[in-house]
Amino acid sequence: MSAPLRLVPLREDHLERVRVWRTSEEVTRFMYTDPVLTPEGQAAWYRARVLGEPTSRWWIVEAEGRPVGLANLVDVDAVHRRCHWGLYLGEPSARGQGWGAQVLRALFAYGFGTLGLERMVGEAFAWNEAAVELYVKEGGRVEGRLRHHVYKRGAWHDVVVVGILREEWEARRGARGAEAVVEER
Numbered sequence: 001m002s003a004p005l006r007l008v009p010l011r012e013d014h015l016e017r018v019r020v021w022r023t024s025e026e027v028t029r030f031m032y033t034d035p036v037l038t039p040e041g042q043a044a045w046y047r048a049r050v051l052g053e054p055t056s057r058w059w060i061v062e063a064e065g066r067p068v069g070l071a072n073l074v075d076v077d078a079v080h081r082r083c084h085w086g087l088y089l090g091e092p093s094a095r096g097q098g099w100g101a102q103v104l105r106a107l108f109a110y111g112f113g114t115l116g117l118e119r120m121v122g123e124a125f126a127w128n129e130a131a132v133e134l135y136v137k138e139g140g141r142v143e144g145r146l147r148h149h150v151y152k153r154g155a156w157h158d159v160v161v162v163g164i165l166r167e168e169w170e171a172r173r174g175a176r177g178a179e180a181v182v183e184e185r
């Protein structure tokens with residue numbers, strides 16, 4: 001069996017790679033914005049958002065020690081016990097071999113198991129079939145379609161909201177496949 005995927009806490013030495021991924025066409029086309037990122041801006045973002053915000057967790061996805069993507073939980077709300085998840089595989093060659101599913105299962109395990117959340121939410125452009133199908137395949141339910149939620153590249157885009165409840169995640173306990181190992185900071 002191949003070595004497991006790992007979610008490694010995002011470090012300062014990962015930032016340049018993240019900057020290159022996030023601004024590459026193969027990632028940014030699936031995101032709501034097309035930011036211009038500088039190394040200085042990345043460092044400031046890291047200090048403010050990654051290290052400075054207890055309401056978010058950021059990881060690099062590593063396959064056999066090689067960084068292949070980014071995963072996060074943001075807006076972790078201790079009162080309502082919910083958060084949003086996000087992930088991308090920065091290298092298109094890393095896609096389509098089950099790694100996204102392993103990462104999402106690990107995010108669910110961390111959110112429900114470690115953080116004790118009640119609900120987790122993901123979003124994707126309605127046309128992003130890979131993401132929406134992944135979310136649903138791993139137990140999420142389509143909860144709504146936010147029409148014209150994002151204005152990007154001269155057009156309006158609908159966004160699909162997918163949610164999963166703790167009880168739905170627990171009910172899949174026996175059916176879940178391998179999941180990435182999550183490392184703590």
Ligand SMILES: CC(C)(COP(=O)(O)OP(=O)(O)OC[C@H]1O[C@@H](n2cnc3c(N)ncnc32)[C@H](O)[C@@H]1OP(=O)(O)O)[C@@H](O)C(=O)NCCC(=O)NCCS
Binds near residue numbers: 095
């Ligand atoms: C979305 C993404 C994370 C999926 O990761 P992945 O490793 O390619 O997906 P997996 O190989 O784990 O596939 C798991 C399931 O997702 C769905 N899926 C994956 N790629 C798909 C595609 N091209 N078309 C339709 N469904 C797809 C399928 O249901 C698949 O299950 P199956 O293989 O049994 O059919 C990855 O494609 C990616 O990084 N995309 C760009 C960024 C992005 O869209 N991020 C999420 C939204 S912001």
